[in-house]
Amino acid sequence: MRSHEFYMNIALEEAKKAALIGEVPIGAIVVHKGEVIARGHNMRESDQLPTAHAEHIAITEASKYIGSWRLEDCTLYVTLEPCVMCAGAIVMSRVPHVVYGAKDPKGGCCGSLMNLLEESRFNHRATVETGVLEAACSDILKGFFRELRAKKRKHKSIQEH
Amino acid sequence: MRSHEFYMNIALEEAKKAALIGEVPIGAIVVHKGEVIARGHNMRESDQLPTAHAEHIAITEASKYIGSWRLEDCTLYVTLEPCVMCAGAIVMSRVPHVVYGAKDPKGGCCGSLMNLLEESRFNHRATVETGVLEAACSDILKGFFRELRAKKRKHKSIQEH
Numbered sequence: 001m002r003s004h005e006f007y008m009n010i011a012l013e014e015a016k017k018a019a020l021i022g023e024v025p026i027g028a029i030v031v032h033k034g035e036v037i038a039r040g041h042n043m044r045e046s047d048q049l050p051t052a053h054a055e056h057i058a059i060t061e062a063s064k065y066i067g068s069w070r071l072e073d074c075t076l077y078v079t080l081e082p083c084v085m086c087a088g089a090i091v092m093s094r095v096p097h098v099v100y101g102a103k104d105p106k107g108g109c110c111g112s113l114m115n116l117l118e119e120s121r122f123n124h125r126a127t128v129e130t131g132v133l134e135a136a137c138s139d140i141l142k143g144f145f146r147e148l149r150a151k152k153r154k155h156k157s158i159q160e161h
Numbered sequence: 162m163r164s165h166e167f168y169m170n171i172a173l174e175e176a177k178k179a180a181l182i183g184e185v186p187i188g189a190i191v192v193h194k195g196e197v198i199a200r201g202h203n204m205r206e207s208d209q210l211p212t213a214h215a216e217h218i219a220i221t222e223a224s225k226y227i228g229s230w231r232l233e234d235c236t237l238y239v240t241l242e243p244c245v246m247c248a249g250a251i252v253m254s255r256v257p258h259v260v261y262g263a264k265d266p267k268g269g270c271c272g273s274l275m276n277l278l279e280e281s282r283f284n285h286r287a288t289v290e291t292g293v294l295e296a297a298c299s300d301i302l303k304g305f306f307r308e309l310r311a312k313k314r315k316h317k318s319i320q321e322h
Binding site: 044045047048049050051052053056059060063064067068069070071083084085086087088089091092093094106107109113116119121122123 | 205206208209210211212213214217220221224225228229230231232244245246247248249250252253254255267268270274277280282283284
């Protein structure tokens, strides 16, 4: 059986694909019986779709692959803690295991602001593991935003001259 | 300006389309400056997609129509109180107004189990109005489940003979 780190590295590859097209670098994969059956990276700006988050895309792709809306034997790996919508998609698709890298203190709903994956009133709960390749998952985001700020400063400086 | 009832009747038409194909009858529309720009009905079983809820489909269609993930001047009408995933999609798409018909005491996340649309820690909140054509929105669901139970009894009775 492969390690969490092995799979998180594949999710990180997805995050890098997002960065290359100017999207906030977040990546996700769905693993079914050891096999990567779906991948997704953030496409919100490219697609102009509020639902085009990495894990949301991966969940949809996994359902298409399995041919069922129930992803009962799957594990979702995602580089950043899922938001409210993606936590909801995990609950609705009955993914039993979620592993994420970096925490999202501002919007994360799997432990930070709240934990929708361990909400006793829902008819589904998922186990949550955090901190897998946390530094790498966090660094790719920090690097992206640092570069974005530098670009904005350069643009402002050109405009002022 | 049209009334909430006018628009909820259109969402109910969508719910009826779901019932006709054997789906739990839930319907939704998105209204932009008075105009219906997107419609959706529950397609979860037909599509075998966990994300194929009525309001989720309507939000995606509305974004495609407007060409932006931000649905800032829109109102979402939905016959049943949104679940955790759809409440999340409302937050992520920045829909400012939500009107729903029947409450969902088991899974509703816009007032029943919790209210994710008025969560001060998120960077977006939506106003929520409830009870518009509540009886009609509730009756179509009750009728659907009554018929389903009757079918199951008939099936069981045939099997036992």
